[in-house]
Amino acid sequence: MAQTLAADMVSVAFEGLRALSDVTLEIPAGRVTGLIGPNGAGKTTCVNVLTGFQKPSMGRVLLDGQDIGGLPAHRVRQAGIARTFQSGRLFADLTVHENLEVTGVGLGLSRREASRKADALLDWIGIAPLSERLAGGLPYTDERRVAIGRALMLEPAFLLLDEPAAGMSAEEADDLSRLIHRIALEVKCGVLLIEHNIGLVLKTCHSIYVLDSGEIIEFGTPDAIKASEKVRHAYMGTQTDAEGEIL
Amino acid sequence: MAERASILSRTIATPVILGLLLTAIALLALLMGSGPFNQTIIDIFIRVILVVGLYIFIGNSGVISFGHIGFTCLGAYMTAWLTIPPPMKKMALPGLPGFVLEAKLPFWVGVPAAAIFAALIAFFFGKILMRLSGIAASIATFAMLALINQIYSNWEDVTGATSSVVGIPINRSIWPYFVATLVAVAIGYAYSISRSGLALRAARDEATAAAASGVDIPKERLRAFVISAFVMGGGGALYAHSVGVVTPDTFYLGLTFISLSMLVVGGMGSLSGAVIGVVLLSTIIQILRLFEKGVALGDTVLTIPNGVQEIAIGVIMIVILMRRPAGIIGNREVGWKGLRKA
Ligand SMILES: Nc1ncnc2c1ncn2[C@@H]1O[C@H](COP(=O)(O)OP(=O)(O)OP(=O)(O)O)[C@@H](O)[C@H]1O
Ligand SMILES: [Mg+2]
Numbered sequence: 001m002a003q004t005l006a007a008d009m010v011s012v013a014f015e016g017l018r019a020l021s022d023v024t025l026e027i028p029a030g031r032v033t034g035l036i037g038p039n040g041a042g043k044t045t046c047v048n049v050l051t052g053f054q055k056p057s058m059g060r061v062l063l064d065g066q067d068i069g070g071l072p073a074h075r076v077r078q079a080g081i082a083r084t085f086q087s088g089r090l091f092a093d094l095t096v097h098e099n100l101e102v103t104g105v106g107l108g109l110s111r112r113e114a115s116r117k118a119d120a121l122l123d124w125i126g127i128a129p130l131s132e133r134l135a136g137g138l139p140y141t142d143e144r145r146v147a148i149g150r151a152l153m154l155e156p157a158f159l160l161l162d163e164p165a166a167g168m169s170a171e172e173a174d175d176l177s178r179l180i181h182r183i184a185l186e187v188k189c190g191v192l193l194i195e196h197n198i199g200l201v202l203k204t205c206h207s208i209y210v211l212d213s214g215e216i217i218e219f220g221t222p223d224a225i226k227a228s229e230k231v232r233h234a235y236m237g238t239q240t241d242a243e244g245e246i247l
Numbered sequence: 248m249a250e251r252a253s254i255l256s257r258t259i260a261t262p263v264i265l266g267l268l269l270t271a272i273a274l275l276a277l278l279m280g281s282g283p284f285n286q287t288i289i290d291i292f293i294r295v296i297l298v299v300g301l302y303i304f305i306g307n308s309g310v311i312s313f314g315h316i317g318f319t320c321l322g323a324y325m326t327a328w329l330t331i332p333p334p335m336k337k338m339a340l341p342g343l344p345g346f347v348l349e350a351k352l353p354f355w356v357g358v359p360a361a362a363i364f365a366a367l368i369a370f371f372f373g374k375i376l377m378r379l380s381g382i383a384a385s386i387a388t389f390a391m392l393a394l395i396n397q398i399y400s401n402w403e404d405v406t407g408a409t410s411s412v413v414g415i416p417i418n419r420s421i422w423p424y425f426v427a428t429l430v431a432v433a434i435g436y437a438y439s440i441s442r443s444g445l446a447l448r449a450a451r452d453e454a455t456a457a458a459a460s461g462v463d464i465p466k467e468r469l470r471a472f473v474i475s476a477f478v479m480g481g482g483g484a485l486y487a488h489s490v491g492v493v494t495p496d497t498f499y500l501g502l503t504f505i506s507l508s509m510l511v512v513g514g515m516g517s518l519s520g521a522v523i524g525v526v527l528l529s530t531i532i533q534i535l536r537l538f539e540k541g542v543a544l545g546d547t548v549l550t551i552p553n554g555v556q557e558i559a560i561g562v563i564m565i566v567i568l569m570r571r572p573a574g575i576i577g578n579r580e581v582g583w584k585g586l587r588k589a
Contacts, residue, residue: 077458089456091449093451105462110442
């Protein structure tokens with residue numbers, strides 16, 4: 001299994017707007033890496049670059065040192081880099097079980113094998129009772145967990161989670177934190193966690209990158225990030241005091 | 248954890264029930280035993296084949312294709328080229344290659360050959376078209392239909408241009424059409440439970456997420472496109488053998504409209520919808536045709552004006568789209584215990 005996924009001096013420009021400037025970051029296997037930053041900082045753009053949905057204007061995406069920057073999204077997934085979406089994006093007309101099965105099939109399994117893996121994974125995550133429900137009608141928090149399940153099929157080397165706790169209660173966020181730890185420990189995934197829930201990030205991650213206006217302004221352990229003057233500044237500058245206080 | 252039953256055992260009821268429905272229709276023809284009614288039943292079978300062909304691509308991919316009747320045209324002419332007696336061919340279509348001019352193949356060779364030919368052409372068109380999505384893809388398929396129609400309407404010594412190509416051996420027995428319809432339904436069912444079918448339905452719901460799940464969307468679309476063209480081409484060939492005559496305009500806007508209507512009315516997202524849509528609309532069309540000719544009710548003959556039939560189909564389609572946007576059957580399939588999720 002691959003050991004590191006990295007962005008190397010990645011820049012992305014949208015018609016003049018620079019969404020990412022010379023971003024360098026590394027996601028090691030078996031650990032949880034955080035990526036935080038105010039709205040519009042470029043976090044999702046970063047995930048898009050790492051997963052083949054956005055070509056970098058400059059720079060490279062490296063999987064164990066190999067440039068995968070030009071691969072289309074489905075090939076990136078086949079190479080073992082999985083993601084979830086900020087907006088869920090489940091296959092609404094398919095059942096929960098089929099949502100997971102699709103990934104198995106996309107990665108080359110027969111339907112029978114994919115179906116078996118999907119059942120095992122639904123069980124592992126603890127959402128087996130949802131199997132036959134249509135994904136379109138799920139409540140928000142279940143939707144998130146199904147999305148993680150779909151991404152986890154066949155144990156990817158890396159899992160990038162784009163705001164998986166959005167809209168969750170404190171208790172649900174705790175459950176999610178535990179699940180993410182199990183994913184890093186038991187599946188040995190390198191996890192990238194993007195979240196606005198800073199408490200969750202500080203509790204869950206081994207190390208954290210801070211992105212502001214497309215640039216990495218800080219990197220360190222949760223304690224170091226908590227203490228960082230720069231980070232405090234970035235958040236105070238663009239967001240409400242309430243969120244500044246969480247830090 | 249209980250072992251889940253296989254997809255086949257969970258869904259096989261659908262093709263079995265549809266097969267029984269088609270068998271019932273065939274038996275009805277047998278009971279009636281009259282020539283014109285036989286022809287009506289054959290027409291229904293051919294329409295089922297065409298609409299199932301449409302379902303394979305449109306239903307699973309969610310991309311509306313206006314071009315599939317082009318494959319029907321390709322199939323009809325291919326079997327004409329292969330099965331018309333050589334002396335007639337040499338007169339009417341002298342531009343055909345020598346070995347085709349000499350060929351006098353039976354219809355059971357002509358039909359599969361036509362299906363394969365349509366699939367082959369679909370492969371080349373699809374290589375380009377399947378990169379497009381949404382409305383762009385639909386417009387491009389429409390352009391493909393126009394292109395095929397123009398070629399067949401102008402290639403004088405190979406297609407006879409706009410004049411009728413006659414002399415195609417006619418087969419009036421319902422059985423070959425019945426068997427072909429069962430085969431088409433079986434193909435549609437097999438595709439829908441296949442890996443490709445599942446991946447394509449996922450891409451229909453959420454293309455971005457499907458790509459993030461490892462699905463190569465253009466490749467899966469191409470598979471469905473080629474398989475559906477195979478069915479459409481076979482259906483076109485059977486049409487040719489059911490009436491003995493083809494012209495390019497038989498396979499143009501009119502047939503595109505009616506076959507898409509049947510798919511939409513039944514329910515685009517399901518094989519059962521495709522089959523039931525055809526049976527339902529065909530029945531209505533037959534009844535209206537009867538009235539256009541005039542029906543004696545006691546002493547008075549009730550007649551409705553010509554054209555009411557087309558208008559009625561249009562109205563039915565609009566009403567159903569307003570009431571049930573997903574069609575009569577919706578996104579479900581028939582099962583032993585009623586409808587289940589497709
Ligand atoms: N496809 C696009 N075209 C043009 N601009 C874009 C595009 N995608 C993102 N942007 C812009 O790039 C910047 C970064 O957006 P991005 O979605 O990466 O931010 P984010 O950090 O994920 O924000 P949020 O926390 O709100 O999700 C924003 O200014 C956004 O408007
Ligand atoms: Mg975002």
